[in-house]
Amino acid sequence: MISAAEETEGVGIPRLNIGEWIEAGVDWVNENLEWLFNLIQTIVSTLTDGLDDLLNTPDALVLAVVFSLLAWLVKDWKLALLSIVMLVFVISIDQWENAMTTLALVAVAAAIALAIAIPLGIWAARSDRVSGAVRPVMDLMQTMPAFVWLVPVVTLFSIGVTGGVIATIIFALPPGVRFTELGIRQVDSEVVEAGHAFGSTPRQILLRIQLPLALQTIMAGVNQVIMLSLSMAVIAGLVGAGGLGNEVTRAIGSLDIGLGFEAGLAVVVLAIYLDRMTAAIGRGGMVSGRASKLVRRRLDAHRSATRGRAMGQV
Amino acid sequence: MNSSTAEPAVSARNVFKAFGKRPQEIVRRIKDGADRNDLTDLGTAAVIDASFDVQPGEVFVVMGLSGSGKSTLIRMVNGLLPPTAGSIEVGGEDIARLSDRDLRRIRREKVSMVFQHFALLPHRTVGQNAGYALEIQGLNRSDRERKTEEALKMVGLDGWGGSMPDELSGGMRQRVGLARALAAGTEVMLMDEAFSALDPLIRREMQDQLVELQEQLGKTILFITHDLNEAMRLGDRIAMMRDGRTVQIGTSEQILNDPANDYVAQFVQDVDRTRVLTAGGIMEPPVAVLGTEQGPRTAHKLMREHQTNVLAVVDRSKKLHGFVHEAAIAAAVSQGANTLDGLMQPAPSVHADTPLVELMTQAAEHETGLAVIDGAGRLEGIIARVTLLNALAEPKHAGHDSTESMVAS
Ligand SMILES: Nc1ncnc2c1ncn2[C@@H]1O[C@H](COP(=O)(O)OP(=O)(O)O)[C@@H](O)[C@H]1O
Ligand SMILES: [Mg+2]
Numbered sequence: 001m002i003s004a005a006e007e008t009e010g011v012g013i014p015r016l017n018i019g020e021w022i023e024a025g026v027d028w029v030n031e032n033l034e035w036l037f038n039l040i041q042t043i044v045s046t047l048t049d050g051l052d053d054l055l056n057t058p059d060a061l062v063l064a065v066v067f068s069l070l071a072w073l074v075k076d077w078k079l080a081l082l083s084i085v086m087l088v089f090v091i092s093i094d095q096w097e098n099a100m101t102t103l104a105l106v107a108v109a110a111a112i113a114l115a116i117a118i119p120l121g122i123w124a125a126r127s128d129r130v131s132g133a134v135r136p137v138m139d140l141m142q143t144m145p146a147f148v149w150l151v152p153v154v155t156l157f158s159i160g161v162t163g164g165v166i167a168t169i170i171f172a173l174p175p176g177v178r179f180t181e182l183g184i185r186q187v188d189s190e191v192v193e194a195g196h197a198f199g200s201t202p203r204q205i206l207l208r209i210q211l212p213l214a215l216q217t218i219m220a221g222v223n224q225v226i227m228l229s230l231s232m233a234v235i236a237g238l239v240g241a242g243g244l245g246n247e248v249t250r251a252i253g254s255l256d257i258g259l260g261f262e263a264g265l266a267v268v269v270l271a272i273y274l275d276r277m278t279a280a281i282g283r284g285g286m287v288s289g290r291a292s293k294l295v296r297r298r299l300d301a302h303r304s305a306t307r308g309r310a311m312g313q314v
Numbered sequence: 315m316n317s318s319t320a321e322p323a324v325s326a327r328n329v330f331k332a333f334g335k336r337p338q339e340i341v342r343r344i345k346d347g348a349d350r351n352d353l354t355d356l357g358t359a360a361v362i363d364a365s366f367d368v369q370p371g372e373v374f375v376v377m378g379l380s381g382s383g384k385s386t387l388i389r390m391v392n393g394l395l396p397p398t399a400g401s402i403e404v405g406g407e408d409i410a411r412l413s414d415r416d417l418r419r420i421r422r423e424k425v426s427m428v429f430q431h432f433a434l435l436p437h438r439t440v441g442q443n444a445g446y447a448l449e450i451q452g453l454n455r456s457d458r459e460r461k462t463e464e465a466l467k468m469v470g471l472d473g474w475g476g477s478m479p480d481e482l483s484g485g486m487r488q489r490v491g492l493a494r495a496l497a498a499g500t501e502v503m504l505m506d507e508a509f510s511a512l513d514p515l516i517r518r519e520m521q522d523q524l525v526e527l528q529e530q531l532g533k534t535i536l537f538i539t540h541d542l543n544e545a546m547r548l549g550d551r552i553a554m555m556r557d558g559r560t561v562q563i564g565t566s567e568q569i570l571n572d573p574a575n576d577y578v579a580q581f582v583q584d585v586d587r588t589r590v591l592t593a594g595g596i597m598e599p600p601v602a603v604l605g606t607e608q609g610p611r612t613a614h615k616l617m618r619e620h621q622t623n624v625l626a627v628v629d630r631s632k633k634l635h636g637f638v639h640e641a642a643i644a645a646a647v648s649q650g651a652n653t654l655d656g657l658m659q660p661a662p663s664v665h666a667d668t669p670l671v672e673l674m675t676q677a678a679e680h681e682t683g684l685a686v687i688d689g690a691g692r693l694e695g696i697i698a699r700v701t702l703l704n705a706l707a708e709p710k711h712a713g714h715d716s717t718e719s720m721v722a723s
Contacts, residue, residue, distance in 0.1 A: 194433035197392055198447040198498065199422035212437045 026152045037156050044162045048108045052242075055100035060091045063100075067273070075280040082276075086269040095266035101243030102233050103270060105161065109168035110229040114222060117173050121180025121221075122206065131181060138174040146171050146232055150239050164233065164241025172228035179221025183214030219282025226274050234267055244270075321406065322367035323502055323534040324374075324391055329400035331361040331386050337398045350558060360386040362558040364400070370501070371532040375549030377539055377581075383558040384538045388504050391536060392425040393417045404502060422451050426495035430507040432487045434479040440490050441466070441475030447498035465497035466490075468527060485516035489523075496527075505537045509544065521547050542581055546570075546590040554578050567595035571705075587706055593673060594666030596705040597686045597695030603628050606635055609653055610646040613638055624682045627658055632692040637661040637682055661685045666694060670705065677702050 008015050030037070055063065064087035072080035090099050124131040149167045157163040187210050195205040211218075237245020244263045251260030332340035334357015343353055350359040361383045368374040376384045389395040390402055393409045402409045405424050412420065426447060434443045442449075445462035453461070466472050469489040479487055488508060495503050509517045521544060528535065539545050545552050546566040554562045554569065554577075562574035570590060573579040601620045604613050606629045613625055623640035636658035646657055662676050663685040676684060683698040 188431075188433070190429050190431055190433040191435060193394060194427070194429055194446075196394055197421060197425075197427040197429075197504075198450050198494075199418040199420075200450050201418065204450060209435060213435070 022152075026155055030156055040166070041157055041162045044108065044112075044165050045160070048104050048161050048165055051104035051107060052101050055104055056097055060096045061088070064088060064091065071273075071277060071280075074277060079276055079280070083273055086273065090266045090269050093262045093265065095244065095247070095262055098242075098244045098247055098263065099266045099270055102230075102245065102267070103243075105165060105168065105233045105236070105241060105243060106226065106229045106270075106274070109165045109172060109233065110222075110226045112165070113169045113173045113225050113229065114176050116169075117176025117221070117225065118180050118218065121177040121218075122184060122211075124177065124181040125184035125210075134177060134181075138177055141170055142174040146235050147238070150236070154239050159240040161241050163239045164236030164245070167236055167239070168229050168232040171232040172225045175224035175228065176221045179224065180214070180218050183217030183221070184210045186217065187213045216282060219278065223275065223278040223282060226278055227271065230267065230271055230274060320370055322403075323370045323372075323405065324368040324536065325403040326367075326391075327365050327401050327403075329361060329364045329387075329390060329402055330359070330398045331383070331390060331395060332356075332398045333358045333360055341399045359558050361390070361397075364560050366553055366560065366563055368502075368534055368536060370534050372550045373528060373535045373537060373548050375537045375539060375545040375552045376555060377542060377545040377549075377552050378555030379540060382555040384540075384555055385506055387555070388506050388536055388538050391502075391504055392421055392427060422447070422498070424500050425502045425504060426498040426500040427504040427506070428488070428491045428495050428508040430511055432479075432484075432491045432511075434487060434490055434494075436479055438479075439475060440471065440477050440479060440482070443479060443490050444471075444475070444493040444497055446494055451498070461497050461499070462493075465493040468496055469493045469523065483516075484512050485520060488512060488520060492524075496531075500533075502534045502536070505535060507538050507540070510539065510541070517544070524548060542585050543589075546585060554581065566590050567592070571595070588671035588674070589669055591670045591705055592666060593664045593668045593670070593684070593686050593697060594694070596670070596701055597666070597697050598701060600626050600693060600696045603693065604638060604654075605629070606654065610643050610651050610657065613643045613654070614647050617643065626661060626685055626693055626696065627654065628693050634661055634663060634685055634687050634691055634693040637685070639682070663687045664697075665689075670702070673697065673702060 064084060067087060068080045068084040071083045090096050120134060124134045146167075149170050150163070153163040153167045153170075157166060191213070192205060192209060195209045200208070233241065233243065234245040234248055237243070237247070237249040240246070244267050247259060247263035248267075250256070251263060330341045330344070331337075334340060336356055340353050340356050340359050343356075344350060344359055344362060350362065353359060364387060366374070376387060378384050386395060390397045391404065391409070393412065397410050400410075404420060407416075407420065409417070409420065435446065438446075441459070441462050444465055445458045448458040448461055463472065463475065466475055469492050471486065471489050471493060474482070474486070479490065482490070488511075491508070495505075509520045512520060524535075525548065535548075537545075537548055539548075549566060551563060551565055552569055553560045554574075556577050562569060562578050564572070567590070569578060570582050570585065570587060573582055601622060602616045602625060604616065604625045604627045606627055616625060617623060617640055625638050627635045627638055629635060637660075638654060638657050639659065642657045642659075651657075659682075661684075662680040662682070664673060664676065664687075666686055666688070673684060677697070677699055681699070683696055683701075685693055686695040686697060688694055
């Protein structure tokens, strides 16, 4: 594959045609594994389009209120208020539908990325060899300029939402793996040892000790994955993934400053909302959020009341 | 307290543990006589040729400076570390030969552990922590809660089950660690520097509590410490470790009075001997005793023969009746008396397990020395004043080849 005729600027150093090889590799994969890519295409596009439709079915304002209530559940009324103001703003600049399309894309991409990243991170945390093999791959995925991923993805999946999702997954996956591995490795070794000393199985140690203690770090990884998904989902507009990315691409093409900023501001709103929500959940939002505290207190009161009654009968 | 005929609860035979790339090689070279310090580029020989038996109900303390291999040794007992060579049996099963599954069974049913930094799960309540072992054992919820509550009560934490560990002080957290091990209900408990991270006063409190619990429960405890006073307070026997080797195994008195080498001698130098040594440990057999039916003349003769000015008087069952003094005997002899009537004085007596610190006042009041008696009042030995003073001084004879107190060969 090295053509002897070609020379590089260093005398005697042959030109390595890495680009050609990768192209050949992608072509080969494209021809021989077509069924696989068709399958992936079907699954991903069904999921994304389905979620997109779902998010665009109810009235925009109703959904905005639902999102705001979710914020109250995991954090407090302040975040709820901020959310409703921001979301109504998105409706008022007529970017709601695009925002929901992008949200669907982000949700599917982030979910798949996490479904791959967390198990991989767990595996890497338990084996130095796996960790050593995974690290350079993650470095490559993360540092390669995001646009570069779009090209082979388009070859394999053609223009459309699936290519966008796949490129987003590749770009957003690494922090999920890294944070999961880091979180598990950081768990106090004496506590893990205690788990062993009382006869826990490896699975019990993972589920009852390592994962709960690594949760905060893993959630920081989840946050990163979601934020990177959002930024990549916008770039994926270049390959026709739809949503806000499309608007941005269109604005660049037609030098439409106004449209560019409107779509851009909608992206900012999504980013703030997703960031605050995942951060709150990461800090144990589901158990410490205002509303959920309220619910739990009710439940506790109910439980002790029934217990009291049971005791009374004895 | 321990019958030496019973099957040992833990039994180690020629156990080695080496860390590094080629542990087997290290062990082979050491067996061939190499020094561990010459093998450092191969790895670390953390435990070298350890052999000992721990009897059921015994508190066996492993004592040594940091890095001497104590933690490594104790971790081989529950298989957290596999030995490089040798065998360790717990309840008759060789830990090194067990499958992972059987090892987990042993850890659930036979050996529990208390950790230096408590190793509690911060996301669980005190009760859930104390019940962790029971949860792993697969107990149902109500049994678990009942046993957990019992264990928390034993360590004085009843009512704290709903708190989180970070709401507790260090001493209380370690009580949770202790409760977790107690709740597991295992025969053997491993405690690796369990009290070392605590303030001195709290540490004393925990030691007292452990002694108290041990009196009720009679567990087999392997206790690791680098604090000799702690070792002496808790241990029925103590293994002294240095650079991976057990240099001496014996009771605290054997180690205090008969250190196997200068290393041990230096260690025991600043122990508070008055609290560690007991009357039984320093008493001497009575040089001569007088029968209750014997007379002043015999007494006079015995005193001259044995160069003593006081004799203990005992009956046929060896029960102590009192002391007779030289002055009174001399007077009786010159008056021609035939019986001991009216000559005997009550003897100041103590029991064998009384610590020296409690002998001081009595010894100060009675020039005659003290009698050591058993529960039935029978004479076991005598402590002369000079014996007591000698015992309080440092041992003079460190470094001689003492195998007497070595249980392990
Ligand atoms: N996992 C390990 N890998 C390599 N060396 C170890 C390991 N654990 C302990 N060591 C070494 O073994 C020796 C004994 O350590 P340890 O048993 O922890 O001593 P102690 O508990 O008495 O302080 C030390 O030199 C230590 O550095
Ligand atoms: Mg240690």
